[in-house]
Amino acid sequence: MSRHFNFCSGPATLPLEVLERAREELVDYQGRGLSVMEMSHRGDDFIEIAARAERNLRELLSIPEGYRVLFVQGGASTQFSCVPLNLLGGGGTGNYLDSGVWAKKALAEARHLGGAHVAASTADLGYRRAPAQGEIVLSPDAAFLHYTDNETIGGVAYDYLPEAGDVPLVCDMSSSILGREIDVSRFGVIYAGAQKNIGPAGLTVVIVRDDLLDRARPETPQMLSYRQAADHGSMLNTPPTYAWYLCGLVFEWLKARGGVAAIAEVNRRKAARLYAAIDQSEFYSNPIEAGSRSVMNVPFRLRDESLDQRFLADAEAAGLLYLQGHRSVGGMRASIYNAMPEEGVEALIDFMDGFARRHG
Numbered sequence: 001m002s003r004h005f006n007f008c009s010g011p012a013t014l015p016l017e018v019l020e021r022a023r024e025e026l027v028d029y030q031g032r033g034l035s036v037m038e039m040s041h042r043g044d045d046f047i048e049i050a051a052r053a054e055r056n057l058r059e060l061l062s063i064p065e066g067y068r069v070l071f072v073q074g075g076a077s078t079q080f081s082c083v084p085l086n087l088l089g090g091g092g093t094g095n096y097l098d099s100g101v102w103a104k105k106a107l108a109e110a111r112h113l114g115g116a117h118v119a120a121s122t123a124d125l126g127y128r129r130a131p132a133q134g135e136i137v138l139s140p141d142a143a144f145l146h147y148t149d150n151e152t153i154g155g156v157a158y159d160y161l162p163e164a165g166d167v168p169l170v171c172d173m174s175s176s177i178l179g180r181e182i183d184v185s186r187f188g189v190i191y192a193g194a195q196k197n198i199g200p201a202g203l204t205v206v207i208v209r210d211d212l213l214d215r216a217r218p219e220t221p222q223m224l225s226y227r228q229a230a231d232h233g234s235m236l237n238t239p240p241t242y243a244w245y246l247c248g249l250v251f252e253w254l255k256a257r258g259g260v261a262a263i264a265e266v267n268r269r270k271a272a273r274l275y276a277a278i279d280q281s282e283f284y285s286n287p288i289e290a291g292s293r294s295v296m297n298v299p300f301r302l303r304d305e306s307l308d309q310r311f312l313a314d315a316e317a318a319g320l321l322y323l324q325g326h327r328s329v330g331g332m333r334a335s336i337y338n339a340m341p342e343e344g345v346e347a348l349i350d351f352m353d354g355f356a357r358r359h360g
């Protein structure tokens with residue numbers, strides 16, 4: 001067997017221990033004589049798998065009473081519609097912080113559904129940092145404040161928790177959830193597509209405060225309704241059972257590693273090592289301001305972009321996969337989520353070092 005280091009932004013690398021456990025249980029789940037993939041989602045075994053996943057996620061994030069955890073489909077992109085549909089039933093306007101590609105997509109969908117207010121934007125700065133608290137201006141009719149905790153493409157993150165006054169704070173945490181500790185009680189809604197920092201593609205986690213379950217616009221489709229998902233244990237229709245099970249295995253893996261506080265420490269170390277290597281070289285660069293640098297996605301450029309293809313080919317030959325930056329920004333990007341071991345980051349730094357010496 002040969003496992004390469006996979007720096008893909010998503011679907012992203014998974015812990016080897018999780019894949020091995022899944023393999024062990026694949027054909028015959030704990031002596032039941034069938035695979036989790038083949039079980040009824042209404043049967044006792046799957047209900048227990050689903051409930052255990054929720055319990056472990058609640059424990060990992062210290063989710064307080066008064067919040068529902070929903071396991072839904074459609075990816076984070078569907079949440080771009082769900083948020084305004086579920087929260088604007090009482091009128092008002094969705095307020096958005098504009099920090100890059102993903103924030104803009106969320107904003108565009110809110111506009112499509114009736115209107116949105118940009119409460120702060122760093123577009124004029126080329127998204128080299130996240131908006132600062134002092135720059136946020138809510139509209140008088142604000143119904144919520146939405147922000148994107150970690151811009152997966154731009155490599156921009158918030159180093160503070162935006163203050164939204166008395167309107168609910170809504171966060172797209174797709175590429176940073178479980179990467180560091182958060183105070184869930186500060187949020188109205190948190191959502192995250194699973195395929196970055198949780199598990200395989202196909203599942204989306206939504207954490208929603210109870211009092212926000214009944215603010216939906218009347219035309220909200222049942223399948224997009226938080227209330228419906230909450231009342232039906234996220235099983236209004238057939239859920240992606242196997243993805244749910246795998247996410248549960250990742251939660252168990254994370255608990256065994258000491259939980260979110262422990263992995264956050266490792267994440268900080270990995271990111272600090274990689275940014276230091278970039279900053280110390282004349283050959284590589286990262287344009288993001290120090291306080292807004294993402295711990296999860298590290299974009300970087302080569303001084304001479306005519307070497308980009310060579311860099312990628314050599315990296316792949318060295319077992320370092322998917323380092324190409326997003327097509328909208330070019331350059332390189334290393335996604336170093338929870339499941340990327342420190343050895344992977346060290347291997348990347350060694351490779352970058354060698355490449356710079358050969359071509360510098």
Ligand SMILES: *Cc1c(COP(=O)(O)O)cnc(C)c1O
Nearest residue numbers: 075076077102152172174175193
């Ligand atoms: C990947 C990503 C999305 C889109 O996720 P899908 O599950 O593909 O819809 C949205 N927001 C952020 C921050 C992301 O990283």
